[in-house]
Amino acid sequence: MSAPAANAMPLLERLPVALRDACTGWLPESWRWLANSLLSIVALFVVFATLFALLTLAERKILGRVQNRPGPNRAPLPFLGIRTYGLAQPLADGIKMLTKEDIVPRGADRVLHFLAPVALLAFSIMTLAVIPYGRTLLPVELDAAVLYFFAAGAATELAIFMAGWASRNKYSLLAAMRALAQLISYELPLLLSVVPVVLVAGSLSTRVIVEKQGEWLFGALPQWHVFTPWGFAGFLIFLVAALAESNRSPFDLPEAESELIAGHLTEYSGFKYALFFMAEYFGMCALSGMGVTLFLGGWQAPFPALGFIPSYGWFAAKLLALLFVFMWIRATFPRLRIDQLTRLAWKFLVPLALVNLFTAAFWVLSAGWAGPFAFARWVVAGALVVGPFLVLGRRLSTGLGPRTYRYA
Amino acid sequence: MLGSGLLQGLAVTAKNLAGSFHDPTRYVTTEYPEQRTKLPENYRNFPFLVHDDPADPAGTLRCVACQICEKECPPQCIYIVMERDEKGKALKRPKVFDIDISVCMSCQICVEVCPFDAIKMDQKYEIATRDRFGALLLHREDLSKSNAYYHQIHPTEAAGVDAALAEQKAKQAAAKAAKAAPAPKAAATTTTPATAATAAPAQDAAISPAPAAPPPATAPDTPAKPTPAP
C-alpha cells in the first residue's frame, strides 16, 4: 500500500495505514513488505467475508420487503435466545452449510469436483486486489490493474466448466455449457464498456483512474465519469454486463432452481456449495467495486464540503448503493432465456459499446472546445449515445408480436 | 422506448419496498405465533358439545343422546352410548360421546341435524399432537364447553340459538299454563297443535339461525324460508 504525506490528512483518513504501521513498524525493512501484504490480505478477507454474510441477509430482507413480507427475522443468537431482526441468520446459514454432508457422486471426478469451487473462489478473491478502497488503501498497485482484474475474472469461467464436467451429470454439463456461453457473451460488452474509461483517463491503473475523477466542476459538481454522456452509457452497459457476469438475476439462468435443478451446482452440497455462493457474492462485490472505481469516482466525495467523511467511507457508501441496485433489479425483473440473453449481448450491447467507444473518442478530441462549443460538445455526445440506443432498441424489440403458427 | 417498462417496474418495486415500512397493505404478513389473524365468525373446525351452566357441566349438557348426529355423520366419526339407570331406563344423557377428529371432516352435518342445539362447531385449530391414537379421540369431557364460550366464538349464531330456545321454553310454559287452566279436556286437544306449532319454529331456528328471532305470530306464516345467514 502506498503512503503519501501521512500527516497532511485528517485522522480518520490515515487511521487504517496508521494501524497497519503500528502492527508491523517494528519489523526489519525486508520483512515489512511481506507483513504488510499479509495484513492487508487478512483485512480484505475479513471485511469481505463479513460483507458477504450481511449481503446474504440484506438480499433476503430487501427481497422480502419488496414482496410485502418481512424476510428472515427469527434466527436467534445461539445460547442467548434473543431474536435480533434476523441478524443472526447468516450465522445459522453458515452452521447449516458446515454441518451438511458433503456428497460426491460415485462416478464423478473427485479431484475436479473438489478443485472447482476452490479455483472459483481463489480467482474471485484475486480480483479484489486492485480496487482502491480509499486514498491510501490500494492493496496491490499495478500498472495494468484493469487488465489484471478482467484476466482474473475470465479465469473463473474455467472453474464453472470444471464444476459442470466433474459432476458426471449430463444436465449439469449442459447447464455449465450454457453458463459458459453466457459468460463469454458478456465478457465483450464488459470489456468494451471499460475501454472508453481507459481512453479518457489515459491509464490502466485504477489509482490514476480514480484520481482523474477528482476535481469538481465550478467547484461544486463532481466530475465522475458517470456524469458524462459516454460515461453514463458505459456505466449502464457495465451494469448489465456485470449482472450477467456474476450470474445474478435476471441473468441467473445457470443456477436458477427451475433450470435443470441448480445448473452446474446440482451435485454440490454443504461447504462446497457455500464456497460457490461465496464466490458469486465476491464476484458481485468485485465487479461493483470496479464499477464504482471506473464510473462513480471511486473514493472521491461528491462535494468538497463533504470531504470530512473519509475516503473509504465514500467508497463503502457507493459500493453498498450499487449492491442495493443489484438487489433491487433482482426483485423486479423476470429471468431471461438463454437465447434472449445472448441476443441482448451480441445484437444490442456490443454495437452500443462500440459506438460508445467512438463517443468517448470524440469527447477526448473535443476537450478543447470552449464557450458555446462546450454546449455543442454535450449535445453531439448525447446524440451519439441516445441515437444508437433508440435505433438498436427498436430492432431488439421487433420480433415480438402476434405469434404465427405453421402446421406441418 | 426500450427500457421504459423496466423503469416502471423498478418504480413499482421501490414503492413496495418503501411502503412495507409504513403501509399495512404493503406488509401483509401475520407473524404467527406472536400474532394471529382474526378468524371470521363462521369459521368452523371440529364440533363441541354445549352445556348451559359451567357449575354443572355434566348435568346441563344439552345433548340427550338421541344419536341422530351419529347416524347422519358421513365418515361416522361419532360414537354415542346412552346412559341408562339400573333398571335399563334411558336417562337422556350420553354416557359415552366420542368424536375421532382424525376422521371428522368438519362438514357441520351433525350441527344441522341436531334438534336440541346440543352440538356446535368449535374454532380451535392449534390441536397438533404427537399422540396419534390417544389425543385425536376426544371424549365427552373434552368436548363439553359452556354456552358462554359458544357466545364468544359465534356471537350472532349463539344469540339466535338462545332466542329460539327461550321462545321454545316460553311456549312450553304457556302450553303448561294453558293445560293447568279450568278446561282440562279442551287443553288436551289444544296442546297438540300448540306443541306442533312450537316445534316447527324451534326446528327452523335450529337449522337456519336468523339474526333476530322471527316473531311468533308470523312463525307459521313463514315456513322454512331460507333466511340468509349474516
Next chain:
Amino acid sequence: MSLAFLLIAFLTVATAAVAMALRNLIRSALLLVASWAGIAAFYLWAGAEFVAFAQVLVYVGAISMVVLFAVLLTRPSRDETEATPASAGRFLPALITGGAVLGVLAGAIVGSPLRTSAKPPAAFTVRELGLQLMGPHAAALVVIGALLTVALLGAIVIAAPGRPGDREDTR
C-alpha cells in the same frame, strides 16, 4: 537462474508433460491450461505485466473454452474422452517429428544473440507499450485486426443457419 525461474519452468514443463501422458482428455486439456498459466507466470517474473495478464485473459480465459468445447462437441459420448494411441507403429515417426521440432527451436534459441546486461531493464509501462503498438508497429496491429475480423466473419458465416425460410426458431 534464480529459484523462482526454476520453479516456474519446472511447473510449466511438468504440467505440459503430464497433459501429454494422461489418457483422460479433459484432464489433459485442463493441465495444458495450467501450463499456459505457467507461461503467464514467466512473463510476470520477467516484469512484463501487461503481456502476462493478456496471456491469462486470452489463453486461460478464452482459448481454453475453445479447446474444451471442441473436445466435448466432437466426442461421441462422455465416456469416450480417452485418448488412445492409434497403433504402436506411429510411435517412431512421432518421436522423429517431435525431435526435429525440438532441434529447430533449440537451435534458434541458442543461436540467436540475446542481449544480457547486469542491470535490470527500466520498468516498462503500459503507456510505452501503447505508443510502441500505435507507432512503429501500427501496420502489424492493423493486419492482425483485419485477420481477426475476417476470422470472426468466417465463423459467423459457417455457423449461420442458412436462409431465413428454413429457420423454425421464434425470433
